């Protein structure tokens with residue numbers, strides 16, 4: 001479905017979508033993997049950083065122990081301490097001044113080092129002197145450390161848990177928040193040796209409570225530029241208690257811990273849970289890490305257990321490295337990548353536009369040209385915009401278009417030739433038919449004229465002697481009547497029967513009318529011969545009026561009264577015309593055709609309309625070089641739609657058998673082509689039709705058919 005939608009998209013959109021999608025995929029891929037790499041690389045860096053920072057915390061933690069160890073090693077050589085220990089070991093009573101001196105030394109240590117314990121114990125673990133409450137004679141062997149020193153005379157530095165009970169026995173000044181709880185304590189136990197015998201005669205114990213001792217954590221924060229640092233103790237029951245902790249404050253925070261108002265850090269900030277601590281104590285002396293959210297910020301937190309002298313875990317050192325830098329790096333890199341992505345996308349869109357120009361535009365142009373070409377605009381050609389495949393396509397299209405238009409042109413030419421040939425054929429056919437028709441008519445008319453001419457001239461020739469003979473016979477009759485007035489009854493009866501007087505009077509008239517009749521016949525014969533003009537096939541000067549008259553004569557039988565209609569009136573307006581050089585026979589054909597059409601039209605109209613049918617013939621010498629013949633009827637005229645067709649060969653509106661449709665086409669040819677004249681038809685529907693024949697008086701170029 002999506003594929004189909006994609007296939008149907010315009011090329012330009014396809015490009016844009018493809019480019020855009022691939023770009024987005026690659027950007028997302030790059031940004032994604034880049035970020036993942038940054039995150040995973042950053043995380044492992046952070047873990048390493050947290051681990052190394054934890055080592056700093058441990059160093060800070062141990063500095064104090066080392067300092068205590070160093071100080072008490074010095075004090076173990078102190079004369080007063082040694083003599084007090086010697087005296088005790090030799091069961092001598094220690095003088096109060098010595099006792100006081102040793103206590104003073106121990107108190108100075110406590111004060112100077114800000115520690116809680118400074119105690120000198122004997123071989124039997126009894127306190128010889130201590131810094132706080134006087135505890136001489138009490139057994140003091142914390143975690144059996146003193147036993148260890150007597151067993152193996154080496155200084156011990158260790159962390160242990162000290163109970164509240166034990167603390168109250170010594171009762172040192174304690175930081176607030178320690179009371180009633182177990183505390184983590186850093187011990188050093190230093191052997192005191194007899195200078196002569198090198199025997200261990202006592203032990204100096206220093207103890208520093210870690211709880212609420214801020215420098216351990218704040219120094220780490222100072223050194224590491226913030227973050228989180230903490231020391232947890234694990235109580236004898238296994239629970240974890242915060243010994244000391246500090247975390248960098250956020251800008252909006254002020255230190256809520258009133259007791260340490262000077263600290264720039266938030267103090268005693270606990271971890272949200274102890275799962276990391278639990279895994280730190282169970283792991284075999286290794287640093288464990290976890291990402292933990294503190295104060296709304298994520299920290300990579302590393303933790304490492306601290307074991308006591310007996311090897312049991314007593315505390316966990318914690319260091320939290322903020323991920324701010326990593327997050328900043330990630331944010332910066334994302335911002336950079338986003339900027340690059342946007343830039344790439346913009347470049348992409350620009351490229352898509354360029355590609356669109358380079359591919360889609362030529363394709364679109366080619367498509368439009370092809371469309372117009374297919375709609376018949378064969379001159380359309382594609383613009384070749386480049387030399388690539390599309391350019392090649394355009395060139396091939398143009399070649400194809402060229403060949404197609406050439407072929408189309410050839411077809412057109414062939415069609416025109418065919419049409420011309422057809423027209424020629426039709427014309428020839430028309431001519432043949434008309435020539436045949438007219439020559440048959442002409443021959444018939446000539447034949448009839450000839451046949452009638454013989455008996456007519458025979459009659460005409462005999463009429464004159466007949467008149468003489470009848471006059472002679474009448475003269476003789478008169479002479480008989482005068483010489484023999486008396487006649488018999490038989491003659492008288494015959495005279496009366498034949499009405500001789502009337503006969504004598506009527507016979508000359510009768511002979512005269514015969515003469516008139518035969519003269520008329522002779523005239524008709526002349527007209528027939530005139531019309532056929534078979535003897536006048538060549539171009540010569542002729543009298544137009546006699547041509548019109550002889551044609552009218554031939555058509556006379558159609559013009560006169562018919563049983564079903566009145567006569568058609570012919571009015572003639574002959575103006576002075578010079579002899580006109582023409583083909584008289586052919587001109588008569590034209591007159592005959594036009595007049596026949598007028599009679600046909602009038603006969604048709606008489607049947608339905610009550611009009612006075614008439615044909616007006618007017619001749620005119622229009623210019624010195626030309627004459628015109630107007631033949632006008634008052635029939636129904638020709639509808640405008642048909643006017644353009646009337647000269648077409650075989651165009652007829654008449655029923656089959658009555659009209660062939662060649663009369664006017666042949667007339668047109670005779671006037672226009674044979675005589676270099678003009679044949680016009682003016683027709684007003686319902687009023688009538690007028691044909692105007694114009695021909696030059698002389699034929700300038702002799703027609704080639706003249707002699708044929």
Ligand SMILES: Nc1ncnc2c1ncn2[C@@H]1O[C@H](COP(=O)(O)OP(=O)(O)OP(=O)(O)O)[C@@H](O)[C@H]1O
Pocket residue numbers: 593597598601633635636637638646651652653654658659660661662663664665689
């Ligand atoms: N005077 C006219 N009045 C009305 N219509 C005419 C007139 N003269 C010609 N026409 C029209 O022109 C057509 C063509 O005339 P044309 O003389 O060529 O052929 P036709 O008379 O029909 O047949 P024919 O070959 O026998 O002459 C006629 O059929 C007729 O419709």
Ligand SMILES: [Mg+2]
Pocket residue numbers: 593596597659663664
């Ligand atoms: Mg006709």
